Amino acid sequence: MxxxxxxxxxxxxxxxxxxxxxxxxxxxQNYFSIKGNGDPNLPDFQKRVQTLYPLSYTIRMSQKNDWNIPNFKLYTVYPLQGYWGIQPQYLDAPVMQKEHFTYTISIKQPDFVTDAIAAEALVRAKSKIDADLFDQVFFDHQxxxxxxxxxxxxxxxxxxxxxxxxxxxxxxxxxxxxxxxxxxxxxxxxxxxxxxxxxxxxxxxxxxx
Structure with missing residues (x-):
């Protein structure tokens, strides 16, 4: 560090x-991300959001948990963000509804987070992530x-x-x-x-x- x-x-x-x-x-930039569809006011959206924070904080708090990440720098976890669009079957709908949405929600990661570090974070944070959604989280390169x-x-x-x-x-x-x-x-x-x-x-x- x-x-x-x-x-x-x-x-x-x-x-x-x-x-x-x-x-x-x-x-x-690089992100931990997960995709979803539908109304963001429903519980499924919040469940997907909650898959991202354990990963981000596992890296942020690594130095306190005996994980020595090369080139680690102290930082505050980046804000949540969402990439929003419309599901293809609803593109011609006369009135857009929230259940028509498709999205990728993400939390940016510092530049020192490599593919290998991201993979290790997934292993370390697995017990804190909804088992039904764990395989849907990915490390995204934009x-x-x-x-x-x-x-x-x-x-x-x-x-x-x-x-x-x-x-x-x-x-x-x-x-x-x-x-x-x-x-x-x-x-x-x-x-x-x-x-x-x-x-x-x-x-x-x-x-x-």
Whole structure:
């Protein structure tokens, strides 16, 4: 372990809480992830979320559990995020419903986490993960990506207003969305922050017109 700390809230632009929309290049990153379908308000979604935290904290607390990870740096566990789309059979539905959603929920891992370290974390955390979901968790490698993002403050059901601002910004900057899916990064602790004050980063992939 080195004395250097990962201060991702300060150092990584992708987690900026600035209210104005912005265009960023997100570097290649690694995540623990799990996929799912349906309404995120139902218990299955929360069960899937709970598969990711034991893995993330097993790595974060490794130095206290006799696991010497090469190049380990102290850090705060990264926030939960979701990559959201619509299940193919519902793409032509006249009205989109929450049960139509498909998603990949993830927690980013520091750069020192390799495939081998991720595999070891899965072994060490297995007893804390729902046995029915354990085989669905995977270590995900995402390539560099050009994105536009905006900070949304408030309820998830009010996100369309923020997305409208983001779409206008993208158009005026000379870009278009390169895919229909979007990413949400949950910067607030839902257990402690009331709905009206919750902060969520809304992010979409873009390309030049």
């Amino acid at each position: 080195t004395d250097e700390k990962i201060e991702w809230r300060k150092e990584e632009a992708g987690f900026s809480l600035r209210k104005k929309p912005q265009i960023l290049t997100i570097p290649a 390539p560099e990506q050009l994105v536009a993002q905006i900070l949304h403050v408030g309820a998830f059901d009010d996100e369309p207003e923020s997305f409208a601002k983001l779409e206008q910004f993208i158009d005026e900057a000379g870009y278009v969305r390169s895919e229909k899916e979007h990413t949400e990064i949950y910067m607030s602790d839902f257990r402690r922050v009331e709905e009206a004050q919750r902060k969520t980063i809304l992010r979409v992939a873009i390309q030049k017109k």
